[in-house]
Amino acid sequence: MSRDAALGPLSWADSDYTFRLRWSELILLQEATDAGPFALLERLAGKHWLVGDISHTIRLGLIGGGQKPEEALKLVRNYVESRPPAENVMLAYAILAAGVQGAPDEAPGEAEGEDQKGESSMTSPTESSVSP
Numbered sequence: 001m002s003r004d005a006a007l008g009p010l011s012w013a014d015s016d017y018t019f020r021l022r023w024s025e026l027i028l029l030q031e032a033t034d035a036g037p038f039a040l041l042e043r044l045a046g047k048h049w050l051v052g053d054i055s056h057t058i059r060l061g062l063i064g065g066g067q068k069p070e071e072a073l074k075l076v077r078n079y080v081e082s083r084p085p086a087e088n089v090m091l092a093y094a095i096l097a098a099g100v101q102g103a104p105d106e107a108p109g110e111a112e113g114e115d116q117k118g119e120s121s122m123t124s125p126t127e128s129s130v131s132p
Contacts, residue, residue: 006065007098012091013079019061019091021099029096032056037100044093054092055080061095 008018021029026037033040033053043049044057055076062072080088 005098005102007061007095008065013075017062017067017075018065019058019095019098020064021057021061021095022064025060025064026099029056029060032060037096041093041096041100044089044096049089051085054085054088057092057096058088061092061099064099
């Protein structure tokens with residue numbers, strides 16, 4: 001995963017693909033599923049998803065990842081819509097989660113509690129403060 005919310009490349013279907021939901025794909029996904037991104041994320045995480053939630057998320061993720069729309073549609077027809085929905089629901093969830101929340105390893109700046117050399121600081125942030 002990367003700073004631009006791309007997921008992959010992942011081995012899926014017949015090759016390795018990158019999935020990414022940019023703002024424009026999120027708008028199209030919202031229109032296609034009649035649900036906002038976080039409502040759709042909750043549906044995919046639970047038991048109330050619709051089959052279109054899965055196929056639209058993966059198709060638009062492929063497009064955002066660089067596939068031509070015609071190729072993305074072909075891949076979804078061959079590897080999503082012709083298979084049991086449960087096979088791809090977690091992939092759809094991962095694509096959408098990366099699109100709306102970013103990747104867990106995307107924290108800007110350095111990790112909390114690290115100094116310039118990447119070593120953990122043992123000094124309390126309030127230790128040198130004059131406040132009680």
